[in-house]
Amino acid sequence: xxxxxxxxxxxxxxTIKINSSDDLIIALAGNPNTGKSTVFNSLTGLKxxxxxxxxxxxxxxxxxxxxxxxxxxxxxxxxxxxxxxxSVEEEIARDFICFSQPVATVVVTDAICLERNLNLALQIMExxxxxxxxxxxxxxxxxxxxxxxxxxxxxxxxxxxVGTNARDGEGLNELKDAIYQVxxxxxxxxxxxxxxxxxxxxIAQVEPIINEILDGRINGRWVALRLLDSDESILNSLNSYMxxxxxxxxxxxxxxxxxxxxxxxxxxxxxxxxxxxxxxxxIGSKVVTFENKEYNQLDRTLDNILTSKTFGIPIxxxxxxxxxxxxxxxxxxxxxxxxxxxxxxxERITDFFIWAGLPEWxxxxxxxxxxxxxxxxxxxxxxxMAIFFPLFTLLEDLGxxxxxAFNLDNFFKKACAHGKQALTMCMALGCNAAGxxxxxxxxxxxxxxxxxITNNFTPCNGRFPTLIALTTIFISSSLDRFxxxxxxxxxxxxxxxxxxxxxxxxxILSKTILKGLPSSFTxxxxxxxxxxxxxxxxxxxxxxxxxxxxxxxxxxxxxGFLVWxxxxxxxxDMSLLHHSARLLQxxxxxxxxxxxxxxxxxxGFPANEIVIPIIIxxxxxxxxxxxxxxxxxxxxxxxxxxxTWLTALCTMxxxxxxxPCGTTLLTIKNETQSxxxxxxxxxxxxxxxxxxxxxxAQSVRIINHLASSNFL
Amino acid sequence: xxxxxxxxxxxxxxxxxxxxxLISNGSIRRRMLDLGLIIDTIVEVLRTxxxxxxxxYQIRGAVIAFRSEExxxxxxxxxxxx
Numbered sequence: 197x198x199x200x201x202x203x204x205x206x207x208x209x210x211t212i213k214i215n216s217s218d219d220l221i222i223a224l225a226g227n228p229n230t231g232k233s234t235v236f237n238s239l240t241g242l243k244x245x246x247x248x249x250x251x252x253x254x255x256x257x258x259x260x261x262x263x264x265x266x267x268x269x270x271x272x273x274x275x276x277x278x279x280x281x282x283s284v285e286e287e288i289a290r291d292f293i294c295f296s297q298p299v300a301t302v303v304v305t306d307a308i309c310l311e312r313n314l315n316l317a318l319q320i321m322e323x324x325x326x327x328x329x330x331x332x333x334x335x336x337x338x339x340x341x342x343x344x345x346x347x348x349x350x351x352x353x354x355x356x357x358v359g360t361n362a363r364d365g366e367g368l369n370e371l372k373d374a375i376y377q378v379x380x381x382x383x384x385x386x387x388x389x390x391x392x393x394x395x396x397x398x399i400a401q402v403e404p405i406i407n408e409i410l411d412g413r414i415n416g417r418w419v420a421l422r423l424l425d426s427d428e429s430i431l432n433s434l435n436s437y438m439x440x441x442x443x444x445x446x447x448x449x450x451x452x453x454x455x456x457x458x459x460x461x462x463x464x465x466x467x468x469x470x471x472x473x474x475x476x477x478x479i480g481s482k483v484v485t486f487e488n489k490e491y492n493q494l495d496r497t498l499d500n501i502l503t504s505k506t507f508g509i510p511i512x513x514x515x516x517x518x519x520x521x522x523x524x525x526x527x528x529x530x531x532x533x534x535x536x537x538x539x540x541x542x543e544r545i546t547d548f549f550i551w552a553g554l555p556e557w558x559x560x561x562x563x564x565x566x567x568x569x570x571x572x573x574x575x576x577x578x579x580x581m582a583i584f585f586p587l588f589t590l591l592e593d594l595g596x597x598x599x600x601a602f603n604l605d606n607f608f609k610k611a612c613a614h615g616k617q618a619l620t621m622c623m624a625l626g627c628n629a630a631g632x633x634x635x636x637x638x639x640x641x642x643x644x645x646x647x648x649i650t651n652n653f654t655p656c657n658g659r660f661p662t663l664i665a666l667t668t669i670f671i672s673s674s675l676d677r678f679x680x681x682x683x684x685x686x687x688x689x690x691x692x693x694x695x696x697x698x699x700x701x702x703x704i705l706s707k708t709i710l711k712g713l714p715s716s717f718t719x720x721x722x723x724x725x726x727x728x729x730x731x732x733x734x735x736x737x738x739x740x741x742x743x744x745x746x747x748x749x750x751x752x753x754x755x756g757f758l759v760w761x762x763x764x765x766x767x768x769d770m771s772l773l774h775h776s777a778r779l780l781q782x783x784x785x786x787x788x789x790x791x792x793x794x795x796x797x798x799x800g801f802p803a804n805e806i807v808i809p810i811i812i813x814x815x816x817x818x819x820x821x822x823x824x825x826x827x828x829x830x831x832x833x834x835x836x837x838x839x840t841w842l843t844a845l846c847t848m849x850x851x852x853x854x855x856p857c858g859t860t861l862l863t864i865k866n867e868t869q870s871x872x873x874x875x876x877x878x879x880x881x882x883x884x885x886x887x888x889x890x891x892x893a894q895s896v897r898i899i900n901h902l903a904s905s906n907f908l
Numbered sequence: 909x910x911x912x913x914x915x916x917x918x919x920x921x922x923x924x925x926x927x928x929x930l931i932s933n934g935s936i937r938r939r940m941l942d943l944g945l946i947i948d949t950i951v952e953v954l955r956t957x958x959x960x961x962x963x964x965y966q967i968r969g970a971v972i973a974f975r976s977e978e979x980x981x982x983x984x985x986x987x988x989x990x
């Protein structure tokens with residue numbers, strides 16, 4: 197993938213389809229991490245997840261709302277700090293405001309660092325007059341004793357300014373009113389304009405020419421500045437959106453070129469940016485009062501602890517440990533309860549089948565196949581997921597994840613990768629598809645591809661329960677007292693291992709198919725935010741439960757259906773299932789698995805959650821044990837089918853390192869727009885898994901062999 | 909007070925510097941300017957990552973981390989706290 201296809205991909209996803217031509221289009225712009233998506237959600241009622249780390253929305257989202265007699269189409273633009281850096285997101289935002297000509301643009305700003313946010317607001321005000329400033333997170337500012345004089349800000353800027361707490365819905369009506377007034381032209385606006393001393397002369401000469409060529413459809417002053425700033429992308433955009441080629445005009449070209457000969461590009465850039473930033477600074481000093489000069493003391497103290505040289509990394513592991521401990525401990529009881537409940541239901545359904553005199557094969561397919569797999573997935577997978585996800589969301593909302601990237605960046609630098617990859621791996625703990633999408637926050641295409649290809653090494657939510665179940669069965673079940681601690685340590689070990697594998701593979705990729713040096717690195721550490729604990733827990737618990745249940749119905753039930761059929765169609769002297777497993781057996785044995793396990797991974801391609809249920813189904817159909825009500829019974833079943841701790845270890849390792857699930861691969865295809873990189877993302881973890889499992893299995897076998905020949 | 913310009917990555921944690929020059933070009937320079945790193949901007953060195961790099965800086969109210977490669981392209985004049 198090269199840069200241009202990546203840009204195309206991003207731009208394609210941002211193509212906006214407005215439902216009705218009568219709708220008034222409103223653009224929503226703002227710095228990353230200002231709660232812009234929350235404002236969008238509260239206005240439109242759509243539900244996009246917002247986390248406390250910069251760069252969540254990269255593609256645009258579209259929603260509608262009605263206020264008074266008008267319907268508004270709200271377009272959520274990518275969060276950017278500026279419109280001058282020429283990143284893909286900035287071009288998308290700039291082109292939308294400039295060429296789609298929304299009837300109003302709302303700039304969402306963060307009350308805590310208003311001055312910095314004014315940078316973007318002032319730039320947008322240069323393109324369009326129809327701007328409304330939304331100063332969000334007023335509650336956070338109040339907590340930090342930061343006072344903002346909204347009225348004065350509005351007077352200085354000459355446009356409406358509304359203070360909001362979007363999370364609590366405060367100020368949204370006023371915001372809607374202001375948007376309405378600006379959009380309908382009810383309000384007289386007289387926006388503040390920046391001045392650029394050394395450039396004003398040139399601007400005065402060029403602006404009328406541009407206005408004439410573009411027929412006044414686009415702000416000529418702004419275009420003149422972009423030309424002076426050697427921003428070629430604006431010429432391209434003008435060409436493609438308006439079919440206007442400014443550079444054809446001789447006088448314009450002459451004036452611009454002469455100015456550029458006088459001042460070098462860096463000097464022009466410095467004049468432009470300095471003027472914007474100094475204006476923001478002077479406006480900020482007029483309207484913002486810090487009653488408490490030490491307003492960010494709490495953030496600093498927290499950072500001193502959470503990113504401390506000595507304790508930073510141990511605390512990170514401990515936090516993860518606590519999350520997993522709560523997950524494992526908390527999942528125990530509900531899991532058992534669901535088991536009992538769902539298998540009680542199975543018996544009732546069976547009773548019904550007998551009573552109704554339905555054929556046995558139908559009972560087999562529907563109950564023993566589809567229902568039982570579904571019951572398994574729900575009882576084993578749902579509780580850990582429904583606990584882990586909300587806890588993790590809490591850490592995300594608090595603002596902890598960027599600190600993880602900060603703590604670990606040097607390791608990524610040594611792997612020639614980007615520190616933000618750590619953020620994408622955090623997301624992958626929830627879901628690899630989400631992790632792959634999160635890779636958009638990495639600007640450089642090379643590092644972004646590395647993050648995408650290696651994302652699957654981080655075990656997702658659908659794989660934890662497998663890892664936890666196998667750990668419980670084979671490692672900690674003999675230890676009564678320390679069971680949960682051993683479980684947590686195993687999971688932490690697994691994740692550490694996955695990080696190490698990710699780093700090694702990233703480095704190998706950087707030295708082979710994705711050669712290159714690390715690109716520039718900047719990472720913002722946003723202020724910590726007090727999360728709305730109750731709301732997050734409930735919301736994310738419900739979301740997760742719904743997600744798992746849907747997947748169980750869509751994926752697990754059909755898979756169970758298929759496996760039951762495979763195990764009951766007899767070809768020759770064996771079932772189809774047995775034939776397939778036997779076919780896979782030699783390869784599987786090499787890497788410490790057996791044919792059934794490898795087959796389960798292959799059949800589990802649609803979703804990792806169903807791997808263990810398929811293994812169980814396969815063994816059960818061989819008639820070892822007919823009932824299965826608990827983990828203990830599962831242990832007996834696995835041991836009866838020849839499992840040793842080595843089998844369990846290799847299964848865990850293979851679970852950690854194998855091809856991404858169907859959803860993730862589709863996401864990779866979408867994100868990279870390339871079959872080649874999708875295939876590579878499939879092969880890299882799979883080959884790694886085969887290598888690691890092969891080495892593990894063979895070494896243990898050799899050691900066992902040596903030990904037995906020496907001592908017997 | 910001294911007037912010697914030193915690269916930001918050589919400033920000790922806890923010190924303050926006033927930006928005097930950016931030696932980067934192209935997109936990195938644009939990015940740095942967008943963060944507000946214009947002449948005379950005051951930068952405070954906050955802390956270094958447990959893994960040794962990057963380092964976090966307080967720039968115009970925001971906390972931004974740079975790797976040493978980026979910080980070495982920002983030249984500052986050391987100043988004393990108020």
